[in-house]
Amino acid sequence: MMNNVLMAHLLEAPTRCYEDAIVVPEITANNFEIKHGLLNLVQNKQFFGHDKEDPHAHIRYFNKITSTMKFPNVPSTSVKLMLFLFSLEGAARIWLEKEPPQSILTWDDLVSKFINKFFPPSKTTNLRNEITRFQQKFDETFYEAWDRFNDLLRGCPHHGFSELHQLDTFYNSLNSNDQDSLNSAAGGNFLDKMPRECLKIIESKSKVRQSRSKAIV
Incomplete structure (x- = not known):
């Protein structure tokens, strides 16, 4: 029982x-x-x-x-x-x-x-790769490219890339017209400037949304 x-x-x-x-x-x-x-x-x-x-x-x-x-x-x-x-x-x-x-x-x-x-490690790896391989699209304005690049950085805040690395990656992703524009604004080689100066130049240029510097084919 x-x-x-x-x-x-x-x-x-x-x-x-x-x-x-x-x-x-x-x-x-x-x-x-x-x-x-x-x-x-x-x-x-x-x-x-x-x-x-x-x-x-x-x-x-x-x-x-x-x-x-x-x-x-x-x-x-x-x-x-x-x-x-x-x-x-x-x-x-x-x-x-x-x-x-x-x-x-x-x-x-x-x-x-x-x-x-x-946000597993695999997602971090994929986003880090997207940031590293970032390229300005053919019909994308400077402002649109900068905005998209920042969206990738915000989407992976623990990406681990230094500010210098981020600026270098973005500059090298641009078409020749936009690179020349940044060099002109910097009064020489854009990447020779301090990161904070580079950031100011980029943000100043990105405000001109109507400027459509397309890649030359």
Whole structure:
């Protein structure tokens, strides 16, 4: 009889271990409440975990949204930990729900696990290769090329390329007309200038969006 009772007990559905992966520190502030407006803002731009989504951009957006509202005596990181689940949907939400209970103790823990899940080393390698092999397109203006190059850099903020390497890569990706234009603005060889001077020259030239310096065939 005892054995039957024990077996029945073992086969019962568990009623414990439903803790979330994210541990939100206890909030002792009086009258603390997450407003619906803030929750709606977080949910307006959810991350689904698709290949073409940028997890870095999602963290930047989430930080910007959650920093718009301050709560007295409540750390901003506690608010972020509390709200982050609502910024996820689809495969991304499933990932977080499958993380071990109480395994994420800080905001830094959460960001690290999120980025490493949705930005694996293979993606870093591919983007680094795209940056290294960057070339201005035939019908692309200087402004468009600079904007596209910066999009690649923003998409992989841990690319590891120095500012000098970035400027050298971009300059050598340009058609001869745009290279000559940069050299002229620099009063000589563009790459002989200091990186900050080079950056100022590029940004000044990129503001002239109407200038369409196309490659010569």
